[in-house]
Amino acid sequence: MKELEDRIRREGTIKPGNVLKVDAFLNHQCDVALYDAMGRAWAEHFAGKNITKILTIEASGIGIACVAARHFGDVPVIFAKKAQSINLDGDQYVSTVYSFTKQREFPVIVSRKYLGPDDHVLLIDDFLANGKALHGLIDICEHAGATVEGIGIAIEKGFQGGGDELRSLGYDVDSLAVVDSMDPQNGTIEFRA
Numbered sequence: 162m163k164e165l166e167d168r169i170r171r172e173g174t175i176k177p178g179n180v181l182k183v184d185a186f187l188n189h190q191c192d193v194a195l196y197d198a199m200g201r202a203w204a205e206h207f208a209g210k211n212i213t214k215i216l217t218i219e220a221s222g223i224g225i226a227c228v229a230a231r232h233f234g235d236v237p238v239i240f241a242k243k244a245q246s247i248n249l250d251g252d253q254y255v256s257t258v259y260s261f262t263k264q265r266e267f268p269v270i271v272s273r274k275y276l277g278p279d280d281h282v283l284l285i286d287d288f289l290a291n292g293k294a295l296h297g298l299i300d301i302c303e304h305a306g307a308t309v310e311g312i313g314i315a316i317e318k319g320f321q322g323g324g325d326e327l328r329s330l331g332y333d334v335d336s337l338a339v340v341d342s343m344d345p346q347n348g349t350i351e352f353r354a
């Protein structure tokens with residue numbers, strides 16, 4: 162998606178440790194018009210699929226998934242929680258993910274009442290790097306007996322391999338910008354054609 166690639170080129174910065182900082186528009190300050198264009202792009206890609214729920218993971222996926230839902234008939238958006246809370250009750254699906262930016266493991270929790278075997282799920286997230294977050298969400302869907310219809314990602318860092326691994330497992334991964342390489346020395350970013 163050219164608009165997203167242009168924003169990354171203009172406003173993204175490269176940090177040590179393979180971190181692309183895009184918090185000016187994607188995952189701290191939020192450009193809602195850009196989110197809307199991203200939702201439209203995923204709706205075109207996944208047209209014809211009967212999506213009943215969108216599933217994401219806190220924190221950065223939430224806003225993006227909610228705006229995307231407007232393009233999928235306002236289906237409910239569930240976000241997996243990364244901590245137990247007195248606000249979580251009843252039976253839960255639980256998995257574990259290693260957080261890329263926080264560099265530690267978190268539980269991933271979804272209440273059983275919001276996901277079940279009749280659901281056809283679109284997974285949405287802001288970043289795909291090593292694929293840990295998505296494997297946690299896929300695990301939750303497997304526990305629930307739900308069908309993963311596809312995966313919509315804003316920025317995939319292709320050189321970290323998580324996206325291609327998921328594609329090789331048969332998942333339909335639609336990443337709107339795939340970074341093939343980024344050089345922290347001179348600030349250059351190459352996108353997959």
Ligand SMILES: O=P(O)(O)OC[C@H]1O[C@H](OP(=O)(O)OP(=O)(O)O)[C@H](O)[C@@H]1O
Binds near residue numbers: 221260288295
């Ligand atoms: O493919 P992966 O290697 O799993 O990396 C991608 C994940 O990393 C980030 O989550 P993180 O927990 O780092 O931050 P967040 O709380 O801002 O969502 C991002 O939001 C994705 O969920």
Ligand SMILES: O=c1[nH]c(=O)c2nc[nH]c2[nH]1
Binds near residue numbers: 179188
């Ligand atoms: O802001 C972010 N930049 C990244 O490079 C990244 N990788 C996973 N999650 C990420 N979040």
